[in-house]
Amino acid sequence: MTNLQTPNQVLPTYSVNDLNESIGLLLSRGFAPKFILKATVLKAQIKKGHLWLTFSDGKSSIDGVAWSSTLKSLKFLPKEDDGVVILGKLNFWEAQARISVQVFDIRASISTVLKKFEIVKSKLFQEGLIDDSLRKKLPKYPSSIGILTSVPSSALADMLRTAKERWPLTKLHIIPIPVQGNNENEVKFILKKLKLNKLELKAIVLARGGGSREDLMLFDSETIAREIATYPIPVITGIGHEDDLTVCDLVADYRSSTPTAAIVDLLPSRDVEKINFLQNKKMLKDYFKLFFQNKKSFLITKKSFLQLYSPRQLIKSKRIKIKHIYQLLDVLSPKRLLNRGFALITDGEGNSIYSVKCVKKKDKFLVQLSDGKISAEVDNINYDKV
Numbered sequence: 001m002t003n004l005q006t007p008n009q010v011l012p013t014y015s016v017n018d019l020n021e022s023i024g025l026l027l028s029r030g031f032a033p034k035f036i037l038k039a040t041v042l043k044a045q046i047k048k049g050h051l052w053l054t055f056s057d058g059k060s061s062i063d064g065v066a067w068s069s070t071l072k073s074l075k076f077l078p079k080e081d082d083g084v085v086i087l088g089k090l091n092f093w094e095a096q097a098r099i100s101v102q103v104f105d106i107r108a109s110i111s112t113v114l115k116k117f118e119i120v121k122s123k124l125f126q127e128g129l130i131d132d133s134l135r136k137k138l139p140k141y142p143s144s145i146g147i148l149t150s151v152p153s154s155a156l157a158d159m160l161r162t163a164k165e166r167w168p169l170t171k172l173h174i175i176p177i178p179v180q181g182n183n184e185n186e187v188k189f190i191l192k193k194l195k196l197n198k199l200e201l202k203a204i205v206l207a208r209g210g211g212s213r214e215d216l217m218l219f220d221s222e223t224i225a226r227e228i229a230t231y232p233i234p235v236i237t238g239i240g241h242e243d244d245l246t247v248c249d250l251v252a253d254y255r256s257s258t259p260t261a262a263i264v265d266l267l268p269s270r271d272v273e274k275i276n277f278l279q280n281k282k283m284l285k286d287y288f289k290l291f292f293q294n295k296k297s298f299l300i301t302k303k304s305f306l307q308l309y310s311p312r313q314l315i316k317s318k319r320i321k322i323k324h325i326y327q328l329l330d331v332l333s334p335k336r337l338l339n340r341g342f343a344l345i346t347d348g349e350g351n352s353i354y355s356v357k358c359v360k361k362k363d364k365f366l367v368q369l370s371d372g373k374i375s376a377e378v379d380n381i382n383y384d385k386v
Contacts (some may be wrong), residue, residue: 020094025078027092027099037086037101041078046071053078055086055101064088064101075181076217083109085214113217120222120247129229135253136234138266142202144171145266146194151176155209155238155259162260167267173199179208184221191227203234203266203284206248207259210241219246228252238262258375335370344368356381 014022032328039055046052049068054061064086066074078084091097108116124130149156151174163172175194177187186295206228219239221276228235229251237249242257249255256260256262265358307313330336334344346366353365359378367374 016312017094020097023097024094027090029374031090034087034089034104037088039084039086041080041082042082044078044080044082051077051103051105053101055084057213061092062099062101064103064151066103066106070104073104073362076106077182078106078108083108083112103300108214108217110213113214113220116217117220117245117247120220120225121250123222124229124247124251125227129226130250134229138234138236138254140203141167141268142170142266144173144199144201146173146175146199146201146204148175148177148204149207149259150179150209153179153209155207158260159205159207159263163267166264166269170267173201174326178218180211180218183218184223187218187221187374188223188227191224191231196230198280201233203236204231205236205259205262206236206252207238207262208240209259210244213240213244214241216244216246219248221247224248225251236262236266338368338370356383 005160011234037055039057041053042056043054044051049071051071051074053064053065053066055064056062071339076084085107086101086103088101088103089227091100091102093100121130147156147159149159156174160172163170175190177183177190194201206219208219219237225247228248231253234253235253236254236256237246238256238259238261239246239249240258256265338344344367346368347353347359348364348366353359359365359381361378361381363378365376367376
């Protein structure tokens with residue numbers, strides 16, 4: 001056997017197994033027990049219940065695995081070309097001297113989240129599902145609403161408190177849903193079930209408390225967005241913070257900045273409504289007061305008119321008028337003149353003779369006195385000198 005040792009240095013001698021054990025020992029002692037890895041998924045495949053992955057940063061690559069026990073708890077399952085952030089540790093298989101990353105948790109990177117958001121947004125916009133004209137008006141005084149959010153949660157507690165303070169008359173139906181992870185099918189099933197509206201809901205609130213934008217990726221789901229876009233009753237979203245915008249917000253009938261704001265936007269304020277009620281009450285009181293005053297004045301005027309032009313008054317007025325006429329006729333009556341010694345002279349045809357020029361000798365005429373008539377004949381005519 002050839003001697004490979006050098007005269008000045010004694011080199012360690014290993015078997016393959018010894019060498020691999022030594023490498024494994026060095027890695028376990030000199031490397032962090034857990035670390036965060038930012039990478040792009042080149043390959044993702046589930047085999048025998050385990051998720052096998054290949055990660056890369058464009059320059060180098062490394063394999064990874066999420067065991068079946070971990071896979072059940074993952075909230076995000078990556079696909080090829082997804083950017084991810086991983087919590088993991090190094091695994092070293094001594095038999096093959098192979099290194100891989102054991103995944104404990106995996107999240108989508110912000111670039112992946114925004115990429116998915118833009119893809120789904122563009123698709124729904126082209127189909128006309130993102131359109132202001134499709135948005136339904138929120139009910140003014142909803143008798144019952146559904147709140148879809150995680151239970152329990154601080155967001156739900158704030159919503160319930162706000163609803164009680166603002167408008168306790170509205171019945172609240174709490175429907176628990178997952179608000180993170182690969183649960184779009186479960187959320188879709190709940191939404192489809194609520195479409196039957198056996199609860200007689202007037203609107204639903206889709207809510208989730210604050211978190212990173214990556215945590216809100218569930219609400220960029222095309223499946224959930226399509227359900228909301230065609231929902232028969234108004235849907236209001238309160239997802240994350242004011243700066244967080246998801247696809248569900250774009251297709252909803254109304255978007256609120258937070259879960260609590262969604263309740264404020266949907267339910268009326270009893271304090272404001274009380275003020276409005278008192279103002280309307282005063283306006284109605286003033287209106288009816290003025291209305292009845294006007295009606296009273298109108299009736300008084302009508303009464304005066306009817307009294308002035310009543311049949312009795314008209315008859316009385318006519319009687320007075322006729323009496324005046326009778327008095328005038330009596331004053332102007334020829335009979336009064338006859339009683340004073342005057343006479344009315346007429347010819348045989350009843351025509352009045354008012355001048356000597358109207359008669360001639362031998363004409364016969366009648367002389368009407370106050371107590372009778374005299375038949376006479378013209379014997380002589382004398383003209384007055386003028």
